[in-house]
Structures are given as C-alpha cells and as structure tokens.
Amino acid sequence: MENKRIWTNNELDDLLRQLNVALEASGIGIWQHNLRKNQTRWDEQLQELYGVPKGPTDVVWLECVHPDDRDAANAHFEKAIENREDYASQFRIIRQDGSIRHLRSRAKFFIDGNGEPCFVGAEWDVTDDVMRSHQLAEEREAADQSRAEARYAADHDHLTGLLNRRSFDAICASLAKRGELDFVSLCHLDVDNFKEINDRYGHACGDVVIAHVASILKQASRPGDIVARLGGDEFAIVSMDRGLNAMEKIVAEIRAELQSPVLLNGKNVVVTCSMGVAQTSASDVTGLLACSDLALYEAKRNGRNRAEWFSPAMAAASIAEKHILYELRSAITNGNFVPFYQVQVDARTRAIKGLEALVRWKHGEELKPPGAFLPTAVTNGLIDEIDEIMLRLVLADLRRWQAEGFALPRVSVNMSASRLSDPDLEEKLKRLDIPAGQVSFELVETIFLDELTPEIRANIDAIRSLGIEIEIDDLGSGHASLLGLIKLRPDRVKIDRQLIxxxxxxLPQQRLVAALVDIARTLDMEVVAEGVETLGHADVLASLGVDLLQGFAFGRPEPAHVVEKRLEKRHTTAPTGSRASSARRR
Known part of the structure; x- marks a missing residue:
C-alpha cells in the first residue's frame, strides 16, 4: 500500500511538472482568488506576464489594468462574483516598464475544501493576436476605402467632383424605368468660347473656369437634382421638380452667378454660358438630352450667353440643317462655290480701289447666299475649307485678270479665327504663290485678338511677310476689341454697317462714326465704311474722313465676269501700294 502511495505521488509530481512545463511553454499564468479573504495568489508565470515581482498574496490586478479598460474589466469580475458564475474578460495592462500588453482572462467559480468561494483562472498574452486583428481590420478598412474611392472616381469627374458622363447616362437610364416619374427637365450647357479661353490663358486657367462653372451649378441646384460634367466644357442639370418654373429659377440663378468674374492670370474675366433646356411629362428621359442639345445649339446660333427652351420647331430645323450639312460637305468635295465681288471706292474720287470676295454656293440652278449655309459651316467646322476654296478661286480670277490686262485692285478675302492657329498656315500660303500687295485677309471673330497666342502672332507675322495685309471687320459693334486693334495694328478697319x-x-450718330475714324487715324489704319446705301451717306462719310466706301450705292455683289467690266483695262498692274478694302460675308 505504501509503495502504491509513493508511486501515485511520483506520478502526480510528474504530471505537475508536465503541467508547469506546458504552462510555461504556452505563456499562461494561473491565479486563484479567495472571495471571503479577498486574497489572490499568482503563479510565477502570471507575475512575469504582469511584470510585477510581488508576493504571492498581493492584490495588484486593478493597479496594472489600463485606466481606459479598468472599469469594464472590474465590472465583468464583480458580475461573476455576484452571480457565482464563470468569468471571461479581455483587457490591457501597463507593465512597470511602460509597455502595454493585451491579456485574455478566463476563470471558474468553485467552493474549496474549506467551504470558501473561490475563482481559479488563467490569463495569457494575446497582444500579437490583437495587433494582427487590428492590422487586418485596418487593411480591410483601407481596401474598402480604396474600393469606395475607385467607385467614386469611376462615377465622378476628377476636376469638379460632379457626376461624369457614364454615371449621368446610367442615372438617366434608371430614371426612364421608374414608372412613378411624371416630370423631368434638363438643362444642357457649355462655356462660351472655351477653346479661346484655353488658347489665351492656358489650360490651367481653363481648369479654373471649369471648376468655377461647376461650383455655380452646385450652388444653383436643389436637393435631389442631378448635376454632371458631361465632358470638356459641357454640363447638365436634371431636375424632377414639377413644372418648368423650377428649371427657370435654376437657369436664372446660374446666369446671375456667372456675372461674378473669375481671376485668370491676374485678370478678372466674366465667363458666359449657353444653355438649352428640355422637359418631358413622361418617362422619356433618354431622348431628353438630344432635345436639350438642340436647344443649346439654338442658343449658340442666336449669339451665345443665353438660354433657349426646346420646341418641336427646333427638331424640324435640325433635320433641315443635317440635310444642308450633308449637301455642304458634298459641295466642298466638288468645289461648288463661286466668288462674288463687291467694289470699294475712294470716298472722294469714287474710283474703284478694291474688291471684297463674297462666297456663293452653287446649289443646282440656285446660288445660295452666305446666310443660308455659313452658320452651319462654322458650327460644324467646315469654314476653314470654304475659306481656302475661296482664296484659290480669287487667286485664279486675279491671274486671269492680270493676263487680260486689267488694272488689278486689291481683293479682300476672309480668314477665320481657327485658321490663325494652324501651325502649317505659312507653308500652305507659300504654296499658293500669292502676289504681294494684291490680297488682304479680313479677320473675323476678332474679339479674342486682344490676347494673341504665340501661334496666332507667328501666323500674323508670316501673313505680313508674304505681302498680305490684315483687316478687321465690324469696328464699333463690340466684336472688334480696341485693345486687340492696338496690339494687332491692322492695315485697315471696317466700320459696322449698323452704325452707318x-x-x-x-449729329450724335455722325459724331460716333467720326470718333471711330479718329481712333483709326491715330493707329495709322485705313477706314472702310460698309453698308453705304445712298450718295447722301457717301457724302457725309467722305466729310468725316473715311477712306473707302462699300455698299449698294456703288454696286451689289457681282460675279467675276460682271465686275471685271467695271475695272480699268490697261497693260500694267496697279501699284502695290494702292489701297483696297475688305468685306465680310453677307
């Protein structure tokens, strides 16, 4: 029996040693708490976990718990004591060396051999697990944030923060499927002359303008409205407010806010926009953008800086214009254009000093005037090709007249603003072999010439180096900038017919014209008056110092074979220093 007891004790000692080794290897510390005596016994492993080499009965637990975790950890323990139930908690401790560790604690309630209530528990360091969990949570949060940012970037314009075209189309498609939708209005707008803004101030300033307009649209929109940047300088606002009056208020607010200038390269610039508005009382949202686009086109054609509302008549006009565009492209390919010439006479002698070349479209048996097709050509980017065709035709007439012995007047032809930015313009003009002193280029759309880009300035210098003079149209109309005149110094200017x-x-009108003549004289420019319909007009203009007169009083636009009968026939050409005038298309 004694041997059995000794064997049992030995076996128990072995088991205890194995348990101690296992506990030491696992890093688990053991504690026992006597509730009646309020005594806690820690083993060495637990003392090492806490970093408190204190006596076996010292109560040090709450002193070591992190202040932010102390109340919760103590509450868990007190609840276990009160309910005589098992205890589980996790908390942070602050070791004496200042390091913070995360511990997990588990305990069982029991009654010991003396009948006293006790807890026996184990605690172990889970700091690495907690840190790993935190890291994984942060990575998940970062991944979620990255996905959210990717979704936002996919749906929004990076410059303005507005919805982009893809997202806008998706929302409109979704709206079209909503059966309860009974009213939608859409405002489609773009920035007037945005290309010129980029050319004049640079693309960075162009971005400032886009952000400026986007901010105004956000401010003008109502909760629930859809505001998007469709691309470039195009924007759209969709409103579900019933009645067109709601969109009228939005448009009015946009136009009012646009009056506030934006700073571009140190200059206060007022940006304007053209707007087209369309509405539907059903769920036909998909066609709404096309309707508003037609209204926007109408706003641009009517002078820009305005809003137009879609009407069925616009759709009919659009169909007609598409037909014109198709025929116009064919006419460009086939060269179906002819120059007509209107004479310009000396204001005092009434002798012919120049001609203006005016384009006509040979359309079957009909000759279409410029107003019937040039707006379509300008809007659809065809004007440069027509200008070049006209220049070639004029040069052919000049060569023929020279061969036939006519005294050649200087002929003015139009040069669109977009051609002035063509990097190959000089080489193209050289290939045409234009006789020096015989041709003058009239620049149209000159409002942006007050800030000449390096490309435009280089092309103007090249034009002059080829013996081609420069003219500016519509002096006094507001389209020709006085600042642009000072910087450009054209050879001649034309006073707008609306002033003539x-x-x-x-007298007030005459004094205004006299003032414009004085400005031109100060800048050493020749002055042409267009729209001279009576000899009475001619006499007054001559007295005011105008150099050249052009208008029905001296001749309507005529084809080459008719106008040549009015030219002086001689065997020598006119001196290269003789003056001629320009005329714009009409």
Whole structure:
C-alpha cells in the first residue's frame, strides 16, 4: 500500500511538472482568488506576464489594468462574483516598464475544501493576436476605402467632383424605368468660347473656369437634382421638380452667378454660358438630352450667353440643317462655290480701289447666299475649307485678270479665327504663290485678338511677310476689341454697317462714326465704311474722313465676269501700294 502511495505521488509530481512545463511553454499564468479573504495568489508565470515581482498574496490586478479598460474589466469580475458564475474578460495592462500588453482572462467559480468561494483562472498574452486583428481590420478598412474611392472616381469627374458622363447616362437610364416619374427637365450647357479661353490663358486657367462653372451649378441646384460634367466644357442639370418654373429659377440663378468674374492670370474675366433646356411629362428621359442639345445649339446660333427652351420647331430645323450639312460637305468635295465681288471706292474720287470676295454656293440652278449655309459651316467646322476654296478661286480670277490686262485692285478675302492657329498656315500660303500687295485677309471673330497666342502672332507675322495685309471687320459693334486693334495694328478697319445706316438721322450718330475714324487715324489704319446705301451717306462719310466706301450705292455683289467690266483695262498692274478694302460675308 505504501509503495502504491509513493508511486501515485511520483506520478502526480510528474504530471505537475508536465503541467508547469506546458504552462510555461504556452505563456499562461494561473491565479486563484479567495472571495471571503479577498486574497489572490499568482503563479510565477502570471507575475512575469504582469511584470510585477510581488508576493504571492498581493492584490495588484486593478493597479496594472489600463485606466481606459479598468472599469469594464472590474465590472465583468464583480458580475461573476455576484452571480457565482464563470468569468471571461479581455483587457490591457501597463507593465512597470511602460509597455502595454493585451491579456485574455478566463476563470471558474468553485467552493474549496474549506467551504470558501473561490475563482481559479488563467490569463495569457494575446497582444500579437490583437495587433494582427487590428492590422487586418485596418487593411480591410483601407481596401474598402480604396474600393469606395475607385467607385467614386469611376462615377465622378476628377476636376469638379460632379457626376461624369457614364454615371449621368446610367442615372438617366434608371430614371426612364421608374414608372412613378411624371416630370423631368434638363438643362444642357457649355462655356462660351472655351477653346479661346484655353488658347489665351492656358489650360490651367481653363481648369479654373471649369471648376468655377461647376461650383455655380452646385450652388444653383436643389436637393435631389442631378448635376454632371458631361465632358470638356459641357454640363447638365436634371431636375424632377414639377413644372418648368423650377428649371427657370435654376437657369436664372446660374446666369446671375456667372456675372461674378473669375481671376485668370491676374485678370478678372466674366465667363458666359449657353444653355438649352428640355422637359418631358413622361418617362422619356433618354431622348431628353438630344432635345436639350438642340436647344443649346439654338442658343449658340442666336449669339451665345443665353438660354433657349426646346420646341418641336427646333427638331424640324435640325433635320433641315443635317440635310444642308450633308449637301455642304458634298459641295466642298466638288468645289461648288463661286466668288462674288463687291467694289470699294475712294470716298472722294469714287474710283474703284478694291474688291471684297463674297462666297456663293452653287446649289443646282440656285446660288445660295452666305446666310443660308455659313452658320452651319462654322458650327460644324467646315469654314476653314470654304475659306481656302475661296482664296484659290480669287487667286485664279486675279491671274486671269492680270493676263487680260486689267488694272488689278486689291481683293479682300476672309480668314477665320481657327485658321490663325494652324501651325502649317505659312507653308500652305507659300504654296499658293500669292502676289504681294494684291490680297488682304479680313479677320473675323476678332474679339479674342486682344490676347494673341504665340501661334496666332507667328501666323500674323508670316501673313505680313508674304505681302498680305490684315483687316478687321465690324469696328464699333463690340466684336472688334480696341485693345486687340492696338496690339494687332491692322492695315485697315471696317466700320459696322449698323452704325452707318442711321447716320443721316442726326449729329450724335455722325459724331460716333467720326470718333471711330479718329481712333483709326491715330493707329495709322485705313477706314472702310460698309453698308453705304445712298450718295447722301457717301457724302457725309467722305466729310468725316473715311477712306473707302462699300455698299449698294456703288454696286451689289457681282460675279467675276460682271465686275471685271467695271475695272480699268490697261497693260500694267496697279501699284502695290494702292489701297483696297475688305468685306465680310453677307
């Protein structure tokens, strides 16, 4: 029996040693707490976990728990004591060396051999697990954030933060499927002359303008409205507010806010927009953008900086314009254009000093005037090709007239603003072998010439180096900038016909024309008056110092074979220093 007891004790000692080794290897510390005596016994492993080499009965637990975790950890223990139930908690401790560790604690309630209530528990360091969990949570959060940012980037314009075209189309498609939708209005707008803004101030300033307009649209929109940047300088606002009045208020607010200038390269610039508005009382949202686009086109054609509302008549006009565009492209390919010439006479001698070349479209048996097709050509980017065709035709007429012995006047032809930015313009003109002093280029759309880009300035210098003079149209109309005149110094300017026609009504109008003549004289420019319909107009203009007169009083636009009968026939050409005038298309 004694041997059995000794064997049992030995076996128990072995088991205890194995348990101690296992506990030491696992890093688990053991504690026992006597509730009646309020005594806690820690083993060495637990003391090492806490970093508190204190006596076996010292109560040090709460002193070591992190202040932020102390109340919760103690509450868990007190609840276990009160309910005589098992205890489980996790908390942070602050070791004496200042390091913070995360511990997990588990305990069982029991009654010991003396009948006293006790807890026996184990605690182990889970700091690495907690840190790993935190890291994984942060990585998941970062991944979620990255996915959210990717979704946002996919749906929004990076510059303005507005919805992009893809997202806008998706929302409109979704709206079309909503059966309860009974009213939608859409405002489609773009920035007037945005290309010129980029050319004049640079693309960075162009971005400032886009952000400026986007901010105004956000401010003008109402909760629930859809605001998007469709691309470039195009924007759209969709409103589900019933009645067109809601969109009218939005448009009015946009136009009012656009009056506030934006700073571009140190200059305060007022940006304007053209707007087209369409509405539907059903769920036909998909066709709404096309309707608003037609209204936007109408706003641009009517002078820009305005809003137009879609009407069925616009759709009919669009169909007609597409037909014109198709025929116009064919006419360009086949060269179905012919120059007509209108004479310009000396204001004092009434001798012919120049001609203006005016384009006509040979359309079957009909000759279409410029107003019937040039707006379509300008809007659809065909004007440069027509200008070049006209220049070639004029040069052919000049060569023929020279061969036939006519005294050649200087002929003015149009040069669109977009051609002035063509990097190959000089080489193209050289290939045409234009006789020096015989041709003058009239620049149209000159409002942006007050800030000449390096490309435009280089092309203007090249034009002059080829013996081609420069003219500016519409002086006094607001389209020709006085600042642009000072910087460009054209050879001649044309006073707008709208100022000429009412001249006989009184002195104020005559004084205005006289002031424009004085400006031109100061800048050493020749002055042409267009729209001279009576000899009375001619006499007054001559007295005011105008150099050349052009208008029905001296001749309507005529084909080459008719106008040549009015030219002086001689065997020598006119001196290269003789003046001629320009005329714009009409």
């Amino acid at each position: 026609l009412p001249m006989l009504d009184g």
